[in-house]
Amino acid sequence: MEAVIETNELTKSYNGTKVVDRLNLCVKEGEIFGFLGPNGAGKTTTILMVLGLTEPTSGEVKVYGYDATRQPLKVKRIAGYLPENVGFYEDLTARENLTYITRLNGVKDKQAFAKIDEVLTEVGLLEVANLEVRKFSKGMKQRLGMGAVLVKEPKIAILDEPTTGIDPKGTDQILKLIVKMSREQKITVLLSSHLLYQVQRICDRVGIITKGRMIAQGSVDEIGNKIMEKEQTLLEIQVSKLTPTLLGSIKEIEGVKDVESSGNRFLVKCSQDLREKISRAIVESGALPLQIKTQNYTLEEIYIRYFREG
Amino acid sequence: MSGVRVVFWKELADYFGSRRSLILFIIICITGSSITYISAQTMGQNFAKIPVDFIFLKLFTSSAGALPSFIFFISFFGPLIGIILGFDAINSEHARGTMSLVLSQPIFRDSLINGKFLAGLSTVAIMLISIILVISGLGLSMLGIVPNLAEISRMGVFFIASVIYIGFWLSLGILFSILFRRTASSALASITVWIFFTFFIYMVAGVIADQLVPITHTTTLETITKNEHLKNMIMRISPATLFEEIAGAVLNPSVRFFGVVSSTQIKGLIPNPLPLGQSLMVIWPQFVGLIALMLICFAISYTVFMRQEIRAI
Numbered sequence: 001m002e003a004v005i006e007t008n009e010l011t012k013s014y015n016g017t018k019v020v021d022r023l024n025l026c027v028k029e030g031e032i033f034g035f036l037g038p039n040g041a042g043k044t045t046t047i048l049m050v051l052g053l054t055e056p057t058s059g060e061v062k063v064y065g066y067d068a069t070r071q072p073l074k075v076k077r078i079a080g081y082l083p084e085n086v087g088f089y090e091d092l093t094a095r096e097n098l099t100y101i102t103r104l105n106g107v108k109d110k111q112a113f114a115k116i117d118e119v120l121t122e123v124g125l126l127e128v129a130n131l132e133v134r135k136f137s138k139g140m141k142q143r144l145g146m147g148a149v150l151v152k153e154p155k156i157a158i159l160d161e162p163t164t165g166i167d168p169k170g171t172d173q174i175l176k177l178i179v180k181m182s183r184e185q186k187i188t189v190l191l192s193s194h195l196l197y198q199v200q201r202i203c204d205r206v207g208i209i210t211k212g213r214m215i216a217q218g219s220v221d222e223i224g225n226k227i228m229e230k231e232q233t234l235l236e237i238q239v240s241k242l243t244p245t246l247l248g249s250i251k252e253i254e255g256v257k258d259v260e261s262s263g264n265r266f267l268v269k270c271s272q273d274l275r276e277k278i279s280r281a282i283v284e285s286g287a288l289p290l291q292i293k294t295q296n297y298t299l300e301e302i303y304i305r306y307f308r309e310g
Numbered sequence: 311m312s313g314v315r316v317v318f319w320k321e322l323a324d325y326f327g328s329r330r331s332l333i334l335f336i337i338i339c340i341t342g343s344s345i346t347y348i349s350a351q352t353m354g355q356n357f358a359k360i361p362v363d364f365i366f367l368k369l370f371t372s373s374a375g376a377l378p379s380f381i382f383f384i385s386f387f388g389p390l391i392g393i394i395l396g397f398d399a400i401n402s403e404h405a406r407g408t409m410s411l412v413l414s415q416p417i418f419r420d421s422l423i424n425g426k427f428l429a430g431l432s433t434v435a436i437m438l439i440s441i442i443l444v445i446s447g448l449g450l451s452m453l454g455i456v457p458n459l460a461e462i463s464r465m466g467v468f469f470i471a472s473v474i475y476i477g478f479w480l481s482l483g484i485l486f487s488i489l490f491r492r493t494a495s496s497a498l499a500s501i502t503v504w505i506f507f508t509f510f511i512y513m514v515a516g517v518i519a520d521q522l523v524p525i526t527h528t529t530t531l532e533t534i535t536k537n538e539h540l541k542n543m544i545m546r547i548s549p550a551t552l553f554e555e556i557a558g559a560v561l562n563p564s565v566r567f568f569g570v571v572s573s574t575q576i577k578g579l580i581p582n583p584l585p586l587g588q589s590l591m592v593i594w595p596q597f598v599g600l601i602a603l604m605l606i607c608f609a610i611s612y613t614v615f616m617r618q619e620i621r622a623i
């Protein structure tokens with residue numbers, strides 16, 4: 001599949017601090033791409049550069065072949081954007097707000113009106129179409145934000161934290177909407193979030209960013225495997241008697257990377273589960289294993305660890 | 311181009327739909343028309359004493375009793391109109407979270423600020439036209455006089471000058487709405503500038519002039535004139551002074567000079583009203599100055615806005 005959003009060594013610094021650091025992002029046509037990272041990782045900054053709303057310090061962004069920095073209008077024409085904490089003109093109704101957007105897109109009112117009604121139905125706001133946005137709840141505003149994306153009939157939807165601050169039911173509605181627009185209208189979706197579990201299940205591929213660096217990119221399984229390979233199993237072992245010979249023989253077991261000891265406890269870092277071999281070595285040295293605890297990194301722990309470091 | 315148009319119409323509708331402008335409009339109409347009403351009444355009583363020429367313009371320039379003239383009214387309250395329309399133009403978009411939504415639509419970034427500025431200027435123009443019409447109507451019915459062509463064209467020039475004058479304050483408000491993230495700060499900053507130019511400029515000009523050209527009881531007339539001249543020049547950095555001079559000359563066809571005038575200058579002059587062209591010759595530097603102030607202020611807003619990060623911090 002063709003890449004529709006591609007960044008090349010994209011960098012943005014504010015006052016000398018790199019907020020986005022040589023980022024290479026690649027979103028393919030038709031997929032739902034989850035852009036995940038903790039608060040302050042640089043997701044919003046990246047998105048703003050993709051839309052040509054902020055100039056990169058260096059590097060480039062291509063959206064459908066258009067350079068986002070030099071031809072921002074071309075990009076904005078095909079990309080719908082849901083900003084984080086989206087707001088609307090409070091004194092205007094939902095319908096008026098959407099009309100303003102279609103007008104800004106140069107659509108004639110006559111054509112727009114049908115589309116606006118269709119979109120309002122889709123996001124479930126048709127009954128409150130003529131209500132002032134001031135009276136909307138956060139969830140309704142967020143759905144109106146989705147409407148503002150859909151009403152442009154975009155090729156790409158860029159959604160910045162579409163589910164934050166919304167209750168589980170509302171989150172579910174929005175996620176369903178995203179899946180629907182991806183399936184039915186073949187819109188490519190780039191979706192940022194710091195809530196992994198909410199979005200993970202609808203994403204075809206994800207990219208993980210911390211401190212402005214993309215640390216992994218691929219399908220959830222791919223990333224999991226890749227990280228698992230790099231990471232190790234950690235065994236915490238307590239023995240009745242710890243001798244230097246025992247430590248030496250454990251170090252010689254294939255797959256053991258590191259051993260740390262204190263008293264009659266020791267920690268073993270290894271690439272796979274070596275409990276059996278280690279127990280045997282302990283018994284052979286004349287001591288007894290009293291306790292063996294594994295600390296196997298699950299995917300969850302990996303994410304949490306990455307996110308905490310960020 | 312179409313982006314500007316869309317923003318323009320939206321903002322114009324906002325201005326006219328908002329409670330803020332409605333209140334403003336009512337206040338202006340009431341004050342303006344009561345000023346004229348009283349001055350028309352006094353004029354009606356003294357009809358015989360006033361030279362018959364340009365009596366219609368007198369409606370705008372004469373002050374009756376405790377009430378100020380209409381020119382003064384505009385020069386004093388015009389800035390508030392401009393500031394009220396402009397002070398939250400940009401920062402309210404940030405606060406509301408609509409900035410990124412609007413700028414992510416396929417429009418040039420400057421469409422937003424241009425559209426807002428033009429909409430504000432049009433609102434000012436519409437307000438002024440209506441109040442001028444109200445005043446003219448009052449004059450027509452109370453004094454029973456019809457303005458002649460010369461008076462109408464002078465009123466046209468006065469109208470343009472007022473729009474530019476208020477336009478300056480509008481662009482100042484917009485500038486502060488870009489520089490300050492909070493609407494309270496931008497309102498306060500605008501009001502501060504207004505107070506400075508309206509009240510303190512007299513003092514500042516006086517102090518500076520007295521420093522540079524000191525006056526004692528032995529000073530010659532020449533020095534006093536020089537001092538006065540300097541004071542006037544300094545006061546002309548205030549748009550209010552520029553506007554008052556323009557309005558004075560345009561609505562008062564016999565005005566030929568500003569500031570102190572020595573008797574030798576006046577000697578031999580017949581106090582005949584000037585034709586409009588001549589009046590314009592008298593105040594064109596002020597006119598150019600006022601336009602320049604407005605444009606410079608807008609240009610700064612434009613530049614700052616175009617370079618500003620889209621995200622509010």
Ligand SMILES: Nc1ncnc2c1ncn2[C@@H]1O[C@H](COP(=O)(O)OP(=O)(O)OP(=O)(O)O)[C@@H](O)[C@H]1O
Pocket residue numbers: 014015019037038039040041042043044045046084161194619621623
């Ligand atoms: N205009 C700015 N000037 C200076 N620093 C900024 C500016 N905008 C953002 N930053 C900094 O850039 C970093 C990245 O911010 P960004 O908003 O991209 O993070 P994010 O991944 O979207 O986080 P969140 O999940 O909280 O939305 C933050 O540390 C922030 O303080």
Ligand SMILES: [Mg+2]
Pocket residue numbers: 043044045084160161
């Ligand atoms: Mg963000």
